[in-house]
Amino acid sequence: MYALVDCNNFYVSCERVFNPNLQGQPVAILSNNDGCVISRSDEAKALKLPMGAPIFKWEAFCKAHNIAVLSSNYPLYGDMSNRVMSILRQFTPDVEVYSIDEAFLQFKGFQYYDFNDYGTQMRRRILKWTGIPTCVGMAPTKALSKVANKIARKFPNETNGVYVINSEAKRIKALKWLKIEDVWGIGYRLAKRLTAKGCKTAYDFTQLPDSWVFKNLSIKELRLKKDLEGIASIQLDEVTNKKAIATTRSFDYTYDNLDYIKERIATFAASCAEKLRKQQSSCYMILVTLSSDRHKKTAVQHRGSQTIHLACPTNSTLVISKEAVKAVTRIFRKGVKYKRAGVVVMGLVPNDNYQLQLFAHENPKHKPLMRAIDGLNNKYRDNKVKLGNQDLEQTWKMRQERLSPKYTTNINDIIKITC
Structure with missing residues (x-):
């Protein structure tokens, strides 16, 4: 279940x-x-x-x-x-x-x-x-549990927020109620294609021949069909290491100040490096992107990117930040106001299994330094230890003019009760 x-x-x-x-x-x-x-x-x-x-x-x-x-x-x-x-x-x-x-x-x-009682608990x-x-929503398969959840959300008074598909009659009734465009895993284009085939509901989709679904769609849609039929074909996803890690943000305003953009890139690079270390990985490549505000049609437009290939894999904030800042300096153009930037680390390999180089290697002092920085930031939170080229006051700079207090993550914003 x-x-x-x-x-x-x-x-x-x-x-x-x-x-x-x-x-x-x-x-x-x-x-x-x-x-x-x-x-x-x-x-x-x-x-x-x-x-x-x-x-x-x-x-x-x-x-x-x-x-x-x-x-x-x-x-x-x-x-x-x-x-x-x-x-x-x-x-x-x-x-x-x-x-x-x-x-x-x-x-x-x-x-x-x-299960109805367990869901209520x-x-x-x-x-x-x-x-x-x-x-x-509870059912024998993942896809059907998604359908059951939609029913619980749509009819809160009748279901009390909990709905269990535990019989063939309930399964068929639920699938006949659900429109094809609302089925989990079926996007707009696929829904349009299936509608042309005569599938207006999820039940209609389950009536298609398996051979047609496999031949004209893919194994993914065939598994979804089986799941909706009550045959468990989609399993829980296991947590796996990412093949690429990205940190991209829009700025609060547009900027033509290179120093400001370099500080943002340094912060994004530091975030990527920290995520690399959390999953015990290192990267061979760094992609840096920078773009102007495409919505401002009258402004000078520019979008650029640079890819850096490293001689040896690294997860050092010092190395990744240094290379990323160099790259964004090459991309930057005077007179252009930029709105968005990003850093992506790619070519990821596990720390304990990668090709060694005879003449290229990382500074051995970096690993213990990164461990010390991560330990301090985990202990004191809010990334207290940063590089000198980062803003020491704020990590993410966003326009948040209507922001509520951080009630559970900032001691200064904790709710105070007068007794």
Whole structure:
């Protein structure tokens, strides 16, 4: 048996936990640099505030309808997500964190459990311990648990936020209810293609011949079809090391100052290097990108990238940052205002298994230095130890004019109660 646990309007729910005044009020959360709407409460959805709405175009609408608009508070959301996932691991050890607000669970050896009751227990514990409302869908396969979750979310009064597909009749009824474009794993183009084939619902998709699906689509869609038929074909994903690591950000404003851009690139490079060390890997290549604001048609446009090939693999912040800064200096053009930059490390190899070079090697002092830096940053958090060419006050510079306090990750923002 599988379950999909999904947090309802997660970003909004996190804000409401610490600000009860937002309960029952329409709320919208903005993307990086306060750009567009990326999360809405049910009240905001009812007012027809669209997902992805640019806030500068919808500001008057939000004010007219008393919609509370907030900046994204990623430290808070990340911490609350970790709390929810840790609670889920109390119910089964087999948990796949699918995104910041949802996870798949697998139940092995739970044949005699009442899954509706078990799902209700999960939902109540998460709500009691974190204040985050959730919906739980349970079924014999991953794809069907996604369908069950949609039903629990769509009909909260009838399901009490928990729905279990535990019979053939329930499976068929659910698949006939679900539109083909809403099936997990079927995108817009594939949905259009299947609709032309006569598939209007998920049930129609399961009626296609296996040979046609395999020949005209792919093995991925065939596995999805089998999963929807109740034959478990999609397993929980195991955590594996990444084949490339990227840190890319939009700036809060456009900049034509090379020193500022070099500092941003140094910070992005340091983030990539830290992630490399966490997964015990090193990189052979570094890609640096820099681009202007393509939305400003009248401004001078420029996009460039540089790839650096290293003589020997490294995960040293010193080396990666130095090479990345050199690359962005070569890309930079005077008179161009840049909006976005990024660093990508590629050609990853495990630290304990790579080709040695006879004449090229990394400074042996770097490894113990990186261990010391990582140890201090893990102990004191907030990346207290940085390179000299980084901003010592702030890691990510974003326009966040409507930011709520970091209630759970910053001691200065902790809620104070007067008794």
